Amino acid sequence: MPESTQAMNVGPLPPPVPGKVTHYNIELLFDDALSEAKEKCGNPKAALRLYLECKTETGDWEKVYTGLSKSYVFAGLQPTKTYSFRLKVDSSAVKSEWSTVTTVKTLAAPYTGDDLHHAIRRGNLDKVKEVLESGDVHPDAQDEKDFSALVAAGLKENFEAMELLLEHGADVNRKDASGKTPLIHAASRDLLETVKWLCAHGAVTDTLDKSGMAAIHHAVDGGFVKIVEWMLDQSDKYGFDIEQVETSGGMTPLNRCANMTPDSKAYELAASLQLRGANMSAKAYNNYTPLLNAIIRRKPRLVEFFLARGADIFEKGENGQTPYEVAQSVGNMQIMRAFESKREQLDRLPKSLRKKSPQPPGVEVS
Template identity: 80%
Template sequence: MPVSTKVVTLNQLPPPTLGKITHFSIELQFEEALSVAKATCGNPKAAIKLYLEAKTEKGQWEKAYTGLSKSCTHTGLQPSKLYYYRLKVDHSSVKSDWSDTITAKTLAAPYTGDDLHSAIRRGNITKVKEILDSGDVHPDAQDEKDFSALLAAGLQENVELMELLLEHGADVNRKDAGGKTPLIHAASRDLLETVKWLCEHGAETQTLDKSGMAAIHHAVDGGYVRLVEWMLDNSEKYGFDIEQIEKSGGMTPLNRCANMTPDSKAYELAASLQLRGANMSTKAYNHFTPLLNAIIRRKPKLVEFFLARGADIYEPNENGQTPYDIAQSVGNEQILRAFENRIQQLNMLPKPKRTTASSNELEVS
């Protein structure tokens, strides 16, 4: 005759207990429930199947786990959400009703670099502090442009944010993919207050980016007279160099001014540089002086400036051409007039015979 098996029903199965909780997962443990079930059936080695359900946001119970393990991890959850769980067992000798419901809330999602940069763009100092204090995000976190958080704050000239980032360990000299430091970026945008703050907090002033240019060269290229003047007036304190050579063309700030600075600012900037001791005779890699570059770039006012301050109009280049020869080749009327006036002032030659030459005769490297 078959042996009848008595099935014991547990009315009060212990609910699962909570283990590790993250922003996307909840660990649930069943050891207490299994111990009770095995003790009830009288077999400590019994393989008892567990059923775990979780309540959805719509209020419906759905299967979350079925098996023989002592624990499971419910994954794929939403951050900062409350979840409900219940448990039962089903075995040939022991069954149970559903346990009491337990609740567990996932953690808030960790902050990201995007969160930090978004808060910086909004100027939300409280949020920036909250993110930095969380430890989730490095203070030098980059955005999609490879701008560090400190650089992003500096571009807004937000001193309070820059101070906060520095307190949390931000690097004032962190380079982006192009080798540009926050100081170089600030100088290229005429952000004087940011430049001042960075210098006061240890910015390296002569660092070259991957194009071979330092902060002062970028400031000169933009024609930022007030910024360049501040740099040079504080050169002894911070290390700016009025004769620093950039590596792409071998130009000093004055030579680069003659070559790159917009015409509307070139004269004023050149005057500021010369007043502070810039050398008008220094040659770039192409052997051009500031005067020659001003001629080639057709900047009559700047040419007049260099001539008035004694630039040598007869010093030959490696091809034997003098600035006056090159001025004739360029053929700019105002520049030629400036040379003629200077020659007459020097009383070195009679008024020269005008010649016409194509600007194509001059090979510019």
């Protein structure tokens, strides 16, 4: 009978060599170990079975791979964690002892947009800088509300974070899904210092969102007097337009003030607009002037303001009604008293300086 052959014991082989390492994968290369084993057994074409083990957290060794391949990718790992590996060859031709241990640490997980937004919300400027400098996250990364990082920092009035974002390429005029820019978001939340910062860093002031409104219209709707005043006082520098028309109702800021601004702020805001030259005769798409909108919205104090500033109470609208007749149809007693007082003032003027006072219609206008 032929003599049985025993596998050659070649002692320990070179350990596995790390290849590509990510935050969840480690590639291990076995070329050195296999080449030495084949050289020692004198057969460069020998098929050698390799065993790879990884050390567990309890200190035990656990087999993770057995096969003939020259490499193996150990997947599903934890970020920034150290893993230890050893190998041996065990085949009919060659056997080896366990190699020395190779230790490999996975990389840190890449940052995400959530990491950037969390750092901004917490006011952690160092982390904001770290995330941006990693290159993992776009500086315009959005959160669950579709706010860009610049919008989020602006809402916190965190101007250092905003500077960092711009340095890394954030778009000061980026629109979200509703068409709102960082400037529109700031103007609609009464954030004057953020509005100033954005304008100083290139914000386009006349951009319309998908509702057809610009930053100044949003500020008017909120009754944010200080923001509107600043915008108009800086109109030559930044391009704010006191007569800019929003496209949903065709209203200027003054007309929108009469229509939308809360009563508590409407008078003050209207005064600021009129003082800066707003046209009290500007008509919206429905041909309503600011005075007519104030009547329809039942804002007595604003009606009184327009009458005191010389708003035309005789001009007929598209339906042939004068503001006086519209006021009658609305039926607000305080508004009617304002008109009666205005008529009395006009009647006291010399005939050469007045128009004919409007007379109550024969029947009430509905």
